[in-house]
Amino acid sequence: MELFTVNRYTEDLKKPKDGIQDIANNEDEILQKLLQKAAKRKRKPKDSEVIENPAPEAVIPDKEEAKDTEEHVEPLEKPEETVEEKDVPSNEFQVLGGDGSATKKRKVEMQLPSWLAHPTIIEGGSLQPEEQVPASEAIDKLHYLNKSTCLALKQMKIQRLFPVQRQVIPWILEAHAKPAPFRPRDICVSAPTGSGKTLAFAIPIVQLLSQRVECKVRALVVLPVAELALQVFRVISSLCSKTELEVCLLSKQHKLEDEQEKLVELYKGKYYSKVDIVVTTPGRLVDHLHATKGFCLKNLKFLIIDEADRIMDAVFQNWLYHLDSHVKETTDQLLAGTQAPLCYAELQSSFGKQPHKLLFSATLSQDPEKLQNLRLFQPRLFTTVFTMPVVKDVTEENAEPETNSEMGQFVGKYTTPAELTEQFCVTELRLKPLTLFALVEKYQWKRFLCFTNSTDQATRLTNVLTTLFRKSTTKVAELSGNLSALVRNKTLASFVSGKLNGLICSDALARGIDVADIDVVLSYEAPRHIKTHIHRVGRTARAGRRGTAVTLLTEQDQAAFTKMLHDVGKAPGEEIHVSPDIEVQHSLDYKRALDKLRNYQQHEKTKKAVQKRRVANQALVHKKQIEGPDRPLTLMEKLQLKAGGAHQVDPFQKQKTKLRKVKPNSHPRETMKQKIAKSRKAIEK
Numbered sequence: 001m002e003l004f005t006v007n008r009y010t011e012d013l014k015k016p017k018d019g020i021q022d023i024a025n026n027e028d029e030i031l032q033k034l035l036q037k038a039a040k041r042k043r044k045p046k047d048s049e050v051i052e053n054p055a056p057e058a059v060i061p062d063k064e065e066a067k068d069t070e071e072h073v074e075p076l077e078k079p080e081e082t083v084e085e086k087d088v089p090s091n092e093f094q095v096l097g098g099d100g101s102a103t104k105k106r107k108v109e110m111q112l113p114s115w116l117a118h119p120t121i122i123e124g125g126s127l128q129p130e131e132q133v134p135a136s137e138a139i140d141k142l143h144y145l146n147k148s149t150c151l152a153l154k155q156m157k158i159q160r161l162f163p164v165q166r167q168v169i170p171w172i173l174e175a176h177a178k179p180a181p182f183r184p185r186d187i188c189v190s191a192p193t194g195s196g197k198t199l200a201f202a203i204p205i206v207q208l209l210s211q212r213v214e215c216k217v218r219a220l221v222v223l224p225v226a227e228l229a230l231q232v233f234r235v236i237s238s239l240c241s242k243t244e245l246e247v248c249l250l251s252k253q254h255k256l257e258d259e260q261e262k263l264v265e266l267y268k269g270k271y272y273s274k275v276d277i278v279v280t281t282p283g284r285l286v287d288h289l290h291a292t293k294g295f296c297l298k299n300l301k302f303l304i305i306d307e308a309d310r311i312m313d314a315v316f317q318n319w320l321y322h323l324d325s326h327v328k329e330t331t332d333q334l335l336a337g338t339q340a341p342l343c344y345a346e347l348q349s350s351f352g353k354q355p356h357k358l359l360f361s362a363t364l365s366q367d368p369e370k371l372q373n374l375r376l377f378q379p380r381l382f383t384t385v386f387t388m389p390v391v392k393d394v395t396e397e398n399a400e401p402e403t404n405s406e407m408g409q410f411v412g413k414y415t416t417p418a419e420l421t422e423q424f425c426v427t428e429l430r431l432k433p434l435t436l437f438a439l440v441e442k443y444q445w446k447r448f449l450c451f452t453n454s455t456d457q458a459t460r461l462t463n464v465l466t467t468l469f470r471k472s473t474t475k476v477a478e479l480s481g482n483l484s485a486l487v488r489n490k491t492l493a494s495f496v497s498g499k500l501n502g503l504i505c506s507d508a509l510a511r512g513i514d515v516a517d518i519d520v521v522l523s524y525e526a527p528r529h530i531k532t533h534i535h536r537v538g539r540t541a542r543a544g545r546r547g548t549a550v551t552l553l554t555e556q557d558q559a560a561f562t563k564m565l566h567d568v569g570k571a572p573g574e575e576i577h578v579s580p581d582i583e584v585q586h587s588l589d590y591k592r593a594l595d596k597l598r599n600y601q602q603h604e605k606t607k608k609a610v611q612k613r614r615v616a617n618q619a620l621v622h623k624k625q626i627e628g629p630d631r632p633l634t635l636m637e638k639l640q641l642k643a644g645g646a647h648q649v650d651p652f653q654k655q656k657t658k659l660r661k662v663k664p665n666s667h668p669r670e671t672m673k674q675k676i677a678k679s680r681k682a683i684e685k
């Protein structure tokens with residue numbers, strides 16, 4: 001019981017007394033009082049948590065007494081009564097949870113930091129491409145865009161800016177126009193998929209850097225996957241076409257040495273940057289931070305993190321740490337910066353040294369702890385959606401005037417484009433591939449993406465669908481992490497050019513990929529997280545165009561999927577069906593497809609085993625060459641041999657390894673059970 005007693009005694013300690021003797025006496029007194037109070041509390045637990053006057057003697061209760069007190073523990077009190085602590089005098093002791101006063105406290109509402117709770121709302125506006133552009137909205141009429149930007153945008157066939165761009169671009173430009181020591185606030189932008197976030201950061205950085213004199217890495221754009229990095233690189237390169245700025249893409253799709261050559265040059269013993277803007281993935285960035293001499297981020301002015309919530313995930317853990325330590329090595333500044341408020345002197349000394357951080361996503365994390373890692377400077381949030389205040393009935397008793405404080409719950413992370421139609425189709429697990437095939441045939445979808453929950457599932461599904469579509473004009477291919485970056489690039493290009501009708505993808509491709517005119521996005525399996533769903537369906541209905549998303553569900557999946565959507569205020573949409581006779585209609589084709597898949601899997605299994613054995617043997621031979629033939633096998637080598645196939649005896653170790661020789665036609669050993677059965681049969685005979 002004492003373990004849970006917290007004794008706070010403050011009053012007497014506050015009064016200073018003269019002399020050591022006095023202090024000692026005082027301590028004795030305090031100790032006596034403490035013991036008395038503890039004893040009294042144990043004797044009368046029901047009376048109150050608070051003891052007004054301590055009893056004169058200190059009594060340490062025996063076990064029997066302690067038992068009694070436990071038996072008489074009061075039932076839990078109502079929360080309203082226990083929350084009250086007003087009457088507790090400051091010099092008294094309070095037992096926390098020791099005597100039944102521990103009650104369930106009211107659930108505390110999550111309090112968002114002010115910047116998340118009070119964002120800047122991105123005002124709506126149509127994205128419809130076919131709509132007439134009002135003269136006032138035309139690109140040349142926007143005073144904040146310079147000539148080269150307007151020219152580049154026209155070349156990209158962009159006639160006006162989308163709402164997120166109209167809000168964010170002038171804000172960034174204005175923030176950078178302010179004189180020293182003003183430092184722009186870092187920003188987070190949460191806007192739906194396909195709403196034009198790329199140009200929202202690309203236009204201002206290109207415009208602000210276009211006046212530079214010397215070439216140095218001044219902007220770093222970080223994206224989660226190579227395909228996305230390539231896409232953003234293309235947009236920024238198009239924008240830079242009318243300027244002298246150099247953009248560079250760093251991703252695993254190229255050789256490191258080739259990229260190093262593009263990045264820096266050595267002249268008279270000194271390294272010079274050849275690029276102004278670097279677009280990269282976290283992994284490749286870390287590679288270059290460690291391997292590329294002269295790659296310097298000392299002059300970094302902008303750090304842009306696209307798909308910020310993904311990049312801040314644990315998967316990409318350490319890139320920020322590496323970046324930070326690299327910047328610390330190359331300069332005395334701290335990339336992560338400090339949080340407000342800064343005094344004038346600090347502002348002045350840090351002016352121009354900290355990069356301006358810009359975070360973008362359609363599902364920006366609401367979790368302040370994750371964003372904390374970036375140590376944003378006086379952050380500001382731009383979002384499209386905002387919950388309305390929950391208006392409580394004013395006639396209600398206890399109606400509080402501060403009800404409006406509920407205003408400002410940022411829900412922008414779950415917005416989908418208005419032009420998106422969501423549907424679902426319920427089917428049996430064993431018929432899922434056939435259902436997918438039947439849906440594509442029924443609705444004549446000519447450009448579709450189909451998402452699976454894993455790369456292996458993507459491979460299997462592609463295999464089955466290829467056989468099923470064999471007689472039709474529809475061509476499908478896999479696009480997952482199982483393939484090399486180069487193959488993925490080629491497949492994506494074939495899809496963009498129309499040579500392929502459908503791509504079977506894993507979720508690595510669910511984010512950011514922008515391919516025009518996708519009819520439908522299919523989820524072969526219900527996504528596990530709402531964020532995944534938002535990004536998957538966001539591959540269609542982009543830039544104001546219409547699109548459909550269909551999720552295939554089994555009866556078991558249905559409840560969980562509906563709940564997941566319901567929790568964020570969404571519905572699964574209309575149910576669509578395929579003919580109940582599909583199994584009969586396509587029985588032969590489906591059987592053939594499944595047989596082919598089985599063969600393929602068997603073939604892959606054998607291939608993997610052979611590969612494994614080859615690697616094990618190679619390792620062994622290599623080791624022998626280094627250490628000589630007479631060395632005994634290590635445990636690891638024995639394991640490798642076992643895994644790689646014991647019948648492949650190491651040529652160097654024939655005489656040493658005591659592998660049991662298996663006779664070619666010998667029968668396997670009989671088990672005890674088989675022996676008993678055999679003898680029983682013999683007796684019966």
Ligand SMILES: Nc1ncnc2c1ncn2[C@@H]1O[C@H](COP(=O)(O)OP(=O)(O)OP(=O)(O)O)[C@@H](O)[C@H]1O
Pocket residue numbers: 157158159160161162165191192193194195196197198199361362511512513514538542543
């Ligand atoms: N102002 C504009 N006018 C016409 N088209 C535009 C405009 N801005 C962007 N687009 C087009 O809209 C599409 C989507 O843009 P973008 O990829 O930037 O969206 P996003 O918001 O980043 O989407 P996601 O969250 O999925 O990454 C692109 O094809 C782009 O060319």
